[in-house]
Amino acid sequence: MNHDAYCNEHIAGILNSVRTIAVVGASANVARPSYFVAKYLIAKGYTVHPVNPGQAGNEILGRPVYASLADLPEPVDMVDVFRGSDAVPGVTDAILAMEPLPKVVWMQLTVRHDESAARLEERGITVVMNRCPKIEYARLSGEIGWNGVNSSVLSSRRPELRSGYQSFGIRR
């Protein structure tokens, strides 16, 4: 798997197939990117479980926070890693101990650890690194263009409308 470039169909396929996401490193601080991303994913209909030992027992965005992946109340389709690259091997150990395994492990912008990715892929897990699911969702749906950001997507097809004003989905 080439982790320097992903094609749009690959990323769209992931975001259109996963429903339940554990966010490792979710912050309770409303000014932090991990809070923004979790809020956006919830607004797009995903079930989000925040994981943060410092906030365990509290709520973030109205969801209970779990101390570790082992404490999650249900299997998840994807683990979104909001930790520095040096923390990834430890998170990988915790992911590989999950039962069942998640289908996807997604590491945020600037987070990349090729050795861990190889361990996860060996177990059949799809790995995305150095990307943000919020940015990718907004890019592939076309929402990101509303704020002048280059989506790098050209399309003559109808945008996928979600309920309410100003909410696109990703075309299937």
Added chain:
Amino acid sequence: MSQRVPGFETLAIHAGAQPDPATGARITPIYQTTSYVFNDTDHAASLFGLQAFGNIYTRIMNPTQAVLEERLAALEGGTAALAVASGHAAQLIVLHTLMSSGDNFVSARQLYGGSINQFGHSFKNFGWEVRWADAKDPDSFAGQIDDRTKAIFVESFANPAGFVTDIAALAKVAHDAGLPLIVDNTMATPYLLRPIEHGADIVVHSLTKFLGGHGNSMGGVIVDGGTFDWSASDKYPMLSRPREEYGGIVLHETFGNFGFAIACRVLGLRDLGPAIAPMNAFLILNGIETLPLRMQRHCDNALVVARHLTGHDKVDWVEYSGLPDHPNHALLQRYSPNGAGAVFTFGLKGGYEAGVRFVEGLEIVSHLANIGDTRTLVIHPASTTHRQLTDEQREAAGAGNNVVRLSIGIENAPDIIADIDQALAKA
């Protein structure tokens, strides 16, 4: 698994423009509205808190404008863009995002006269100092940089003589000093030259010129190259420090490689206010669809006219880097192999008076203060755009008393030459 990269001509037509989701309209509609209904208070809070993408108020963003922005970001190879009311507004907002009172920036002195005024006079009121350097000598910039310097500014093809700037050399000077390079790419357009590919960090344009291309709408744009690390030093606190008015978010951290464009929008445009009209955004978008065709014709016609003038007995000299014996021709071939643009200058043997007689004697070519129209345009800078400058400043800017500037249009080239010849006969 890599993504196909579309060609420039395809991007000029498609980038940013999906069909309208409500109606299927294929052409981007003119969203002539000031504001946008929220789903609920939480949606409103998400938009105001920069937690969701979307529209709030047309002073900050508008769906027609957004298509224009994404298209320009794509054409320049940038991460994001912000369209504003004019090229001057773009320059104001870029520097407002980078500078505080007491700071300075180093600019090439070979600039559009309006920029020389803006930088040298109006910006003084903000406590922003411009330090002039010579675009032909990249080392002259390095000597002007001190610990309060925030940016280097140049034009890709410098107005009015069309001098080609060595962007890669200037980018090295800027980056060695930890500064971003800002390039005004109005005269070249991204069809001929994409400054970000040569190391520029920020590109600005007057969209009023070749991008709109039809002389009907004012506009400007800021393109974020996504290349500069705003957090590497403490020089750019609007990007690298928490913003109180947005609940403490750090714009560079939150928006990454498009953080500069977002900062220009949510701080500069929001608070200074020079928004582009949706109608103008629409007209400029229509113009951009034919930019590759128009720009090539502009270049081809300009070369024919420049060659004709070179042999004319009323003409002292022609300065067009598209001519093979021009001292700038090697740089042109490196940076802009498809052509040297539409704008060039020539000197009349009869001096200032001949310049005035020439512009007043033209029948089809229009005497006005603009460039980049489908029509051929002419101006005598010394008596118009560069009138407020001293003789010395005019000479330095390539706009001396005998200089005439042409912006060659896309008409039939022999017709352009016939009109110029009859006016030269009277000059």
